[in-house]
Amino acid sequence: MNITMDEFKARRDKVLEKLAPNSIAILPAASIKQRNSDTEYPFRQNSDFYYLTGFNEADAVLVLSKGAQGQAQEYVHGFTLFCLPKDETAELWTGKRAGMDGAKRLYGADAAYPLAEIDRHLPAMLQNKTKLYYHFAEEQEFDKRLNAWLKQAKQKALASGRATGQKSNSFPEAMVDISAIVHELRLYKSALEVETMRRGAKISADAHTKLMRTVKPGLNERQVEAEFIYQIMQQGCKTVAYTTIVGGGANACTLHYTANDAVLQAGDLVLIDAGGEYNNYAADITRTFPINGKFTVAQAAIYNLVLAAQQQGIKAAQPGQRWSAIQEAIVEVIVAGLRELNILQGTQQQLIKKQAYRRFYMHSSGHWLGLDTHDVGKYRLQGDYRVLELGMVLTVEPGLYFAADDATIDAKWRGIGVRIEDDVLITATGNEVLTAAAPKTIAEIEALMIG
Numbered sequence: 296m297n298i299t300m301d302e303f304k305a306r307r308d309k310v311l312e313k314l315a316p317n318s319i320a321i322l323p324a325a326s327i328k329q330r331n332s333d334t335e336y337p338f339r340q341n342s343d344f345y346y347l348t349g350f351n352e353a354d355a356v357l358v359l360s361k362g363a364q365g366q367a368q369e370y371v372h373g374f375t376l377f378c379l380p381k382d383e384t385a386e387l388w389t390g391k392r393a394g395m396d397g398a399k400r401l402y403g404a405d406a407a408y409p410l411a412e413i414d415r416h417l418p419a420m421l422q423n424k425t426k427l428y429y430h431f432a433e434e435q436e437f438d439k440r441l442n443a444w445l446k447q448a449k450q451k452a453l454a455s456g457r458a459t460g461q462k463s464n465s466f467p468e469a470m471v472d473i474s475a476i477v478h479e480l481r482l483y484k485s486a487l488e489v490e491t492m493r494r495g496a497k498i499s500a501d502a503h504t505k506l507m508r509t510v511k512p513g514l515n516e517r518q519v520e521a522e523f524i525y526q527i528m529q530q531g532c533k534t535v536a537y538t539t540i541v542g543g544g545a546n547a548c549t550l551h552y553t554a555n556d557a558v559l560q561a562g563d564l565v566l567i568d569a570g571g572e573y574n575n576y577a578a579d580i581t582r583t584f585p586i587n588g589k590f591t592v593a594q595a596a597i598y599n600l601v602l603a604a605q606q607q608g609i610k611a612a613q614p615g616q617r618w619s620a621i622q623e624a625i626v627e628v629i630v631a632g633l634r635e636l637n638i639l640q641g642t643q644q645q646l647i648k649k650q651a652y653r654r655f656y657m658h659s660s661g662h663w664l665g666l667d668t669h670d671v672g673k674y675r676l677q678g679d680y681r682v683l684e685l686g687m688v689l690t691v692e693p694g695l696y697f698a699a700d701d702a703t704i705d706a707k708w709r710g711i712g713v714r715i716e717d718d719v720l721i722t723a724t725g726n727e728v729l730t731a732a733a734p735k736t737i738a739e740i741e742a743l744m745i746g
């Protein structure tokens with residue numbers, strides 16, 4: 296289930312194919328961020344860097360070089376990795392390193408140099424390249440270093456011009472954002488990526504199921520969060536893919552609620568938006584269910600409406616459909632349902648046109664999913680929403696939220712917040728719901744909670 300070194304190489308080859316002739320791409324790994332004094336935030340590799348290398352050490356630098364025109368013999372390699380060298384003392388404190396030898400042997404680097412020597416090599420590698428591909432304005436510190444290397448490359452070119460009397464175009468004339476190339480590749484998941492995501496989705500779905508058995512009145516939201524983290528880590532996730540949301544009662548109406556410190560009350564619903572990160576890939580699931588195991592009539596009405604909308608949204612997630620078809624399907628159901636419940640008044644067409652539903656359903660249908668929870672990849676091409684294709688993975692997550700103090704609606708709806716979210720893989724013939732193992736019909740949930 297791990298992505299193979301062959302696949303990482305195939306990804307780099309695809310990037311190299313898309314680079315202009317005689318060009319260079321530079322991509323830094325993530326750095327370790329200090330939390331305070333001797334304590335650091337947990338390390339998470341930069342997703343683009345990981346996608347192209349599988350290399351999980353901090354501060355490394357990937358260089359892809361295309362074309363050897365005018366290059367020093369030492370640098371005519373496709374894939375160069377700068378990383379930390381083997382060092383017994385340092386490794387005693389911070390763990391094993393691949394080192395130069397490992398970079399080549401285990402990660403397929405054509406050349407590997409110690410990070411400390413990067414200032415010496417990079418200016419020479421930039422020489423005689425016409426285009427530089429890079430992530431602009433993401434890491435200020437690295438931007439500065441890159442500028443310094445460019446400046447050295449320029450000075451070298453001038454000096455060699457003076458020495459030889461020859462003029463040359465000797466360093467990049469254009470800089471291109473590398474994101475467009477790498478992100479487009481990341482949007483289409485390979486068989487191994489799908490297998491990885493399927494596993495992470497199953498682990499996360501099982502953890503949600505476990506929470507339905509665990510939740511009861513009197514528990515603190517934080518205890519529910521703790522149980523989720525326990526479950527996914529027991530099954531092999533390194534951590535959660537994003538900050539867990541556990542919102543009891545009206546807390547569910549705060550879309551990015553993360554305080555998670557209220558006591559769960561009988562008679563309320565609890566909304567749990569939580570997913571594990573498995574081998575660097577994210578799962579993203581939301582379930583909403585009654586804290587005492589039984590939906591009230593009003594809660595059931597809203598819940599079934601969101602569920603119907605989600606089911607129609609998932610149906611619209613088909614190859615050949617546009618991204619926007621999912622939201623359109625959801626909105627049709629939501630508006631019809633809100634009219635039926637007399638929460639909105641007016642014709643279906645007018646209410647959709649005015650976006651009257653946005654008071655209660657104020658977000659979009661979902662997002663791409665992959666190495667990042669809100670994964671990379673464009674939603675529009677030339678202005679139009681793109682067409683869904685085989686191998687794309689996305690979430691479908693409609694919701695309805697009625698603020699506790701909204702005096703314009705009937706009191707029975709106030710404080711109800713419901714969202715239902717699944718992870719959907721676009722297949723050749725339709726789709727596969729990767730998170731289907733987590734129950735979501737009222738009958739299934741009540742049976743699980745009260746038997």
Ligand SMILES: [Mn+2]
Nearest residue numbers: 579690692716
């Ligand atoms: Mn989501």
